[in-house]
Amino acid sequence: MKWDHVRGAETNKKVSAMNLYAYRLMVRAGEDNTIRRCRHLFNRYVVDMYAKIESEQSRYIKPNQAKLRSEEYIHF
Secondary structure (H helix, E strand, O other), X not given: OEEEOOOOEEEOOXXXXXHHHHHHHOOOOOOOXXXXXXXXXXXXXXXXXXXXXXXXXXXXXXXXXXXXXXXXXXXX
């Protein structure tokens, strides 16, 4: 179980890597984002996270080919 900081309780919700990094990189008014302050490290971080997300997506696609067949989709 993971801890939900908003509700102050345990939760079993899962968050994708893409959603997590989008949340961490989001610009918020009135808050300082430490990650964005370091330019070269920020660029490296973004590239590494992009590679991780692409890797996760390809690792999902390969073993789930039977579920993802385009013939099974309803075309409008």
